Amino acid sequence: MNRRAPKPISQGLVYLGISMLTVIVLYPVMVILKKAFEPGRNFATSVSPVPTEFSLEHFENLLSSANSSGDLLFLRYAWNSTLVALATTIVGLCLACTAAYALSRFRFAGRRFGIATFLAVQMFPGTLLLMPLYVILHKLGLLNSLLGLVLVYATTAIPFCVWTLKGYFDSLPKELEEAARLDGASSFKIFYMIMLPLAKPGLAVTGLFSFMTAWNEFILASTFLTDDSAYTLPVLLKSSVGQYSADWGLFAAGAILTSLPVMALFYFLQRYLVGGLTAGSVKG
Amino acid sequence: MSEVRLTGVSKRYDAVSRPALESLDLTIPNGELAVLVGPSGCGKSTTLRIVAGLEEASTGKVFIGDTNVTNIPPANRDIAMVFQSYALYPHMSVFDNLAFALRIQKCDEKEIRERVQQVARSLSIDDYLERKPKALSGGQRQRVAIGRAVVRNPKVFLFDEPLSNLDAKLRGEMRKEIARIHNSSDHTTSLYVTHDQIEAMTLADRIVVLKDGLVQQVGSPIEIYDNPENRFVAGFFGTPAMNFLTADAIQKNDTLHASGEGFSLPLGKEVGACDRVTVGIRPESISLHGESDAPTMKASVHLREVLGAEVLLHVDSPAGELTVRTEAHAEAREGDNLTLYLPTDKLHIFDAASENRI
Ligand SMILES: Nc1ncnc2c1ncn2[C@@H]1O[C@H](COP(=O)(O)OP(=O)(O)O)[C@@H](O)[C@H]1O
Ligand SMILES: [Mg+2]
Numbered sequence: 001m002n003r004r005a006p007k008p009i010s011q012g013l014v015y016l017g018i019s020m021l022t023v024i025v026l027y028p029v030m031v032i033l034k035k036a037f038e039p040g041r042n043f044a045t046s047v048s049p050v051p052t053e054f055s056l057e058h059f060e061n062l063l064s065s066a067n068s069s070g071d072l073l074f075l076r077y078a079w080n081s082t083l084v085a086l087a088t089t090i091v092g093l094c095l096a097c098t099a100a101y102a103l104s105r106f107r108f109a110g111r112r113f114g115i116a117t118f119l120a121v122q123m124f125p126g127t128l129l130l131m132p133l134y135v136i137l138h139k140l141g142l143l144n145s146l147l148g149l150v151l152v153y154a155t156t157a158i159p160f161c162v163w164t165l166k167g168y169f170d171s172l173p174k175e176l177e178e179a180a181r182l183d184g185a186s187s188f189k190i191f192y193m194i195m196l197p198l199a200k201p202g203l204a205v206t207g208l209f210s211f212m213t214a215w216n217e218f219i220l221a222s223t224f225l226t227d228d229s230a231y232t233l234p235v236l237l238k239s240s241v242g243q244y245s246a247d248w249g250l251f252a253a254g255a256i257l258t259s260l261p262v263m264a265l266f267y268f269l270q271r272y273l274v275g276g277l278t279a280g281s282v283k284g
Numbered sequence: 285m286s287e288v289r290l291t292g293v294s295k296r297y298d299a300v301s302r303p304a305l306e307s308l309d310l311t312i313p314n315g316e317l318a319v320l321v322g323p324s325g326c327g328k329s330t331t332l333r334i335v336a337g338l339e340e341a342s343t344g345k346v347f348i349g350d351t352n353v354t355n356i357p358p359a360n361r362d363i364a365m366v367f368q369s370y371a372l373y374p375h376m377s378v379f380d381n382l383a384f385a386l387r388i389q390k391c392d393e394k395e396i397r398e399r400v401q402q403v404a405r406s407l408s409i410d411d412y413l414e415r416k417p418k419a420l421s422g423g424q425r426q427r428v429a430i431g432r433a434v435v436r437n438p439k440v441f442l443f444d445e446p447l448s449n450l451d452a453k454l455r456g457e458m459r460k461e462i463a464r465i466h467n468s469s470d471h472t473t474s475l476y477v478t479h480d481q482i483e484a485m486t487l488a489d490r491i492v493v494l495k496d497g498l499v500q501q502v503g504s505p506i507e508i509y510d511n512p513e514n515r516f517v518a519g520f521f522g523t524p525a526m527n528f529l530t531a532d533a534i535q536k537n538d539t540l541h542a543s544g545e546g547f548s549l550p551l552g553k554e555v556g557a558c559d560r561v562t563v564g565i566r567p568e569s570i571s572l573h574g575e576s577d578a579p580t581m582k583a584s585v586h587l588r589e590v591l592g593a594e595v596l597l598h599v600d601s602p603a604g605e606l607t608v609r610t611e612a613h614a615e616a617r618e619g620d621n622l623t624l625y626l627p628t629d630k631l632h633i634f635d636a637a638s639e640n641r642i
Contacts, residue, residue, distance in 0.1 A: 173369065173371065175367045175369050175371035176371050176373065176374075178336075178338050178358075178365075178367070178371070179365070179367060179371040179373075179432075180373075180384070181338070181357075181358050181359060182336060182338075182358050182359065182363065182364065182365050182385075183359070183384050183385035183388055183432075183436075184359040184385055184388040184389060185359070185384075185388050189388065194373060197375045198374065198375060
């Protein structure tokens with residue numbers, strides 16, 4: 001394969017385009033950063049993303065705000081969010097990976113219907129389920145509980161996870177499984193000794209997705225959690241910019257701290273996100 | 285005893301298309317290496333997969349030794365298979381790949397180590413035991429794939445086109461390796477699938493020729509080469525392929541002749557009720573010199589290809605284009621007119637309609 005070297009002009013245009021897109025994507029982030037480090041509650045009217053003053057007061061306020069019994073609110077909600085997001089990811093992944101494998105490799109009655117259903121339920125926005133879910137959680141006595149939230153998040157994340165993982169399992173060579181069957185492995189051993197390790201990139205993608213949805217979700221959380229000891233971070237963030245008084249500095253500082261864990265996850269999972277784990281298994 | 289026997293095995297993947305295999309009866313005696321050969325799509329892999337248990341036969345039974353294994357799962361058939369794509373476990377080291385089946389069988393870890401080491405040494409992959417498959421070359425991966433089968437010491441080896449991803453030189457080496465592995469045990473039966481007639485000829489104790497799901501002929505390489513049962517088998521083996529000429533069977537001076545425009549060859553045998561025949565003759569059976577009473581044909585050379593020890597002459601004859609293989613120092617050049625000698629005992633005669641041997 002012999003590709004012509006790109007002409008300098010067209011290359012320059014490409015870089016210009018990429019730079020513009022980068023600015024467009026980064027601008028809102030810069031504005032939030034600016035607000036987080038700039039003293040004062042209100043948004044400045046200037047469009048410049050460069051702060052004129054620098055202070056950590058919003059971070060200090062955020063991290064030190066406590067309720068009447070002295071609990072640090074931010075840390076408490078961060079802990080709630082972590083529990084919910086981790087539990088959602090684990091429950092979602094465990095259920096989704098077995099379901100996806102079965103849908104990918106076994107032929108059974110109801111398989112096509114199951115796949116179609118998983119796709120169909122994806123098409124409804126979560127808010128549509130708000131009322132029925134509220135009723136269900138109420139009947140189960142799980143309103144205001146993190147467990148209830150985990151169940152809701154996991155069930156909404158599972159269809160996507162199943163679809164993504166099924167696609168991933170479909171792409172793994174059938175011969176690997178046949179080789180393992182000839183080697184004497186049972187279906188379950190084939191699943192956890194061969195297929196699951198090879199599906200790590202798929203697991204990383206779906207795990208990250210589940211974590212992010214649970215971590216960032218606001219509407220369901222704010223509806224189901226009415227007691228402020230059970231809040232998650234997005235609910236806290238929203239409450240800092242209420243209807244009558246808005247502290248945008250606090251909000252910006254909270255938004256930045258909230259996004260750090262997801263960014264860290266992206267960073268550590270990127271080698272899986274790139275994929276390529278089956279390289280070297282088949283062909284020369 | 286590890287004789288492999290198939291009786292009345294057929295396979296239909298779906299109701300509409302023609303069956304991939306039609307009523308196959310085949311016995312491979314204990315310790316033999318049988319090669320299933322035929323063009324792509326003729327049902328070779330299907331046969332192998334039915335023996336492995338990866339595919340269910342639509343009808344018929346499979347026996348290994350005296351056991352009817354038709355309904356026994358692959359793991360309990362005591363077979364090992366080498367896949368065309370190698371199918372190495374990519375996330376495991378070479379050692380773990382080789383040890384996988386033994387670990388499933390819960391062998392003692394010390395014994396596993398010994399067996400893996402020994403097989404790895406015999407296949408010269410003992411330097412790579414800690415590597416992952418992706419850090420190996422194609423030839424090394426192929427050795428690991430073979431090692432994974434050998435280490436289990438199975439009753440039956442199955443090979444599905446194991447060499448088709450390798451270059452010509454490696455293919456020759458690995459062919460010898462496979463022959464050595466098969467011969468190292470008197471009681472291992474091997475079933476080897478290939479579309480390559482040279483691999484089939486060189487490896488096989490017994491060749492099974494398949495076409496469109498039907499067995500065309502079963503026999504030793506020499507039997508198949510010397511006495512092909514039909515025109516397909518005759519044309520499939522040998523490079524360059526056998527020459528075929530179609531002619532009328534006509535009685536002349538008490539002997540039967542294959543007669544066409546500008547040529548007439550005595551057939552030397554009865555052809556029964558058949559009046560059109562296809563006469564086959566291998567390129568090396570045609571010679572440029574011969575007895576004065578041998579049947580001959582006039583021809584002119586239109587292309588000369590030197591192979592080194594030999595030369596191929598592509599000639600135009602009254603019966604159409606023929607290929608002649610002769611020694612490299614033959615004087616014939618492009619444009620020369622020649623007399624070809626076609627010995628009667630080297631002719632293969634087929635019924636032109638049914639294409640079966642007469
Ligand atoms: N899983 C399958 N489903 C449907 N048809 C198949 C399947 N596998 C093979 N076939 C068909 O069966 C025939 C024989 O296939 P195969 O045994 O793989 O041929 P070979 O190995 O000789 O090239 C082919 O026509 C192929 O298209
Ligand atoms: Mg095949």
